[in-house]
Amino acid sequence: MKSRSTFSVLFWINTSRTSLEQSKLYARITLNGKRVNLSLKHEIPANDWDKKRSKVKGRTPEAQEINEYIQHVRAELYSSYRELMKADAEVTAEAVKAHFLGEEEDQKSLQDLFDYHNLHHNHNLSAATMSHYRTTQNYLLEYIYKINGKEDIHLNKLDFNFVTGFETFLRTYHPKHYHGTMSNNGAMKHLQRFRKMIRIALNLGWISNNPLKGYKIKMEKKEREFLTAPELASIENYATSVERLEIVKDLFVFSCYTGLSYCDLIVLNNSHLATIDDKKWILTKRAKTDTAVRLPLLKAPVDILEKYRDHPRRGEDNLLPRLSNQKLNSYLKELADKCKINKHLTFHMARHTFATTVTLTNGVPIETVSKILGHTRLATTQIYARVLDQKISQDMELLQRKLDIEH
Structure with a gap:
C-alpha cells in the first residue's frame, strides 16, 4: 500500500x-x-x-x-x-x-531544456540534425508519459534509473515507419543527443547532478556497405518501364557519381549548376556541416541532368525529380531485388560507393575525396574509405613483385 x-x-x-x-x-x-x-x-x-x-x-x-x-x-x-x-x-x-x-528555485523541466536547446542551438545545427534532436525529444516525452502518465518532468527528477529505463524503452520501441525494433546504434544515437542536452542543463546550473554519470554509450562497429563495380553496373544497366523505379535508379546513380547525400541532392537547383572550363560543375554547401562543395561532374551525372531537363516531375527550378527519403529507400529495396543485389540498399550507400568503388579504388587521393564529400576532417573520410578486396589484391601483388626482385 x-x-x-x-x-x-x-x-x-x-x-x-x-x-x-x-x-x-x-x-x-x-x-x-x-x-x-x-x-x-x-x-x-x-x-x-x-x-x-x-x-x-x-x-x-x-x-x-x-x-x-x-x-x-x-x-x-x-x-x-x-x-x-x-x-x-x-x-x-x-x-x-x-x-x-517566494524564494524557491525555478525548477526547470525537460520541456524547458528542449525549448532552450531548440532556440539557442538551432543556428549551429543543420535542419536534418535538428530534426533528429526533435525525434529524440519526442521519444523522451513518450517515455515520460508511459512511466508516470504526465507530459513533462522536472530535471531534478532525472536519475540513472530514468536513463536506463529510457534505453529499454528505445530498444523495445516499434517506430511507425520501420518494421521491427530500433537497432542498438539507433538507440545509442538518441542517448548521445540526450546526453548533450543534459550537459547544457548542467552548464546553465539548472541541475547539479548528471543523471548520465557512469552511463556508457555502447556503439556497435558496423561495416559500411557499398556497391562493388559489377553491382553498380547492374543498377546502371537496369531497364524498366516503371517510372518511379527509373527515377529512383537515376537519383541513386547520380549520388554514386557525385557523393551527394539525399538532403544535398534533393535541393539542387539551377543556381548550383555552373560551367567552368567547358565542364559542368555543382557548387553547393553540405546541409550537415555548411561546408562548401565544388564538384566537376562526371559523364553519368551530366547525362542524368540532361535526361530530366524538361521532365514534368522535376519542378520549376530543381535539377532532378523530388522524392521523400522514405519513399526512395523503400523503392531501392525493390530495385535491389530486381538487380539481384543481396544487400540492404539505402540511398546513403550511394555516398559510400562514391568514396570507395568510384574514387578511391580508381586512385583518387583521399584528400580529394574528402574535399568532394565536404568533410571537415580527414578522419571522417577514412571511415568511408574502404579498401576493396580488389585493391588489397593489387597491393599484395605489387609487394610480391618487390619481394621477388629483392630475392
Whole structure:
C-alpha cells in the first residue's frame, strides 16, 4: 500500500528569547517527520499566547489582527504544499517554506531544456540534425508519459534509473515507419543527443547532478556497405518501364557519381549548376556541416541532368525529380531485388560507393575525396574509405613483385 505524506503546520512562540516579555512568533512546518521553522516577523506578549489553540488570547483588535494573520499564513502554507504536490516537484518542509516566501528555485523541466536547446542551438545545427534532436525529444516525452502518465518532468527528477529505463524503452520501441525494433546504434544515437542536452542543463546550473554519470554509450562497429563495380553496373544497366523505379535508379546513380547525400541532392537547383572550363560543375554547401562543395561532374551525372531537363516531375527550378527519403529507400529495396543485389540498399550507400568503388579504388587521393564529400576532417573520410578486396589484391601483388626482385 502506497504511503501518504504527512504534512502539518504548528504556530508557537519562542519564550527562550523573550525581550521585555515580548516573544517572537513562528510557524513550524512538518513533513514526513522532518520540520523547519518559519519566522513570522511578529512579536506578542508571552502571557497572551494560547499554546493549546496556537492563537492569541482575547478579542482585542490587536489579538484579532494577529489571529487573522496566523490563519492566513496557515492557508498559504497548505496552498504551497498542494501546489508543489500538483507540480510533481520535490516536496520537503524546506521546499514548502521556500515556496511560501517566494524564494524557491525555478525548477526547470525537460520541456524547458528542449525549448532552450531548440532556440539557442538551432543556428549551429543543420535542419536534418535538428530534426533528429526533435525525434529524440519526442521519444523522451513518450517515455515520460508511459512511466508516470504526465507530459513533462522536472530535471531534478532525472536519475540513472530514468536513463536506463529510457534505453529499454528505445530498444523495445516499434517506430511507425520501420518494421521491427530500433537497432542498438539507433538507440545509442538518441542517448548521445540526450546526453548533450543534459550537459547544457548542467552548464546553465539548472541541475547539479548528471543523471548520465557512469552511463556508457555502447556503439556497435558496423561495416559500411557499398556497391562493388559489377553491382553498380547492374543498377546502371537496369531497364524498366516503371517510372518511379527509373527515377529512383537515376537519383541513386547520380549520388554514386557525385557523393551527394539525399538532403544535398534533393535541393539542387539551377543556381548550383555552373560551367567552368567547358565542364559542368555543382557548387553547393553540405546541409550537415555548411561546408562548401565544388564538384566537376562526371559523364553519368551530366547525362542524368540532361535526361530530366524538361521532365514534368522535376519542378520549376530543381535539377532532378523530388522524392521523400522514405519513399526512395523503400523503392531501392525493390530495385535491389530486381538487380539481384543481396544487400540492404539505402540511398546513403550511394555516398559510400562514391568514396570507395568510384574514387578511391580508381586512385583518387583521399584528400580529394574528402574535399568532394565536404568533410571537415580527414578522419571522417577514412571511415568511408574502404579498401576493396580488389585493391588489397593489387597491393599484395605489387609487394610480391618487390619481394621477388629483392630475392
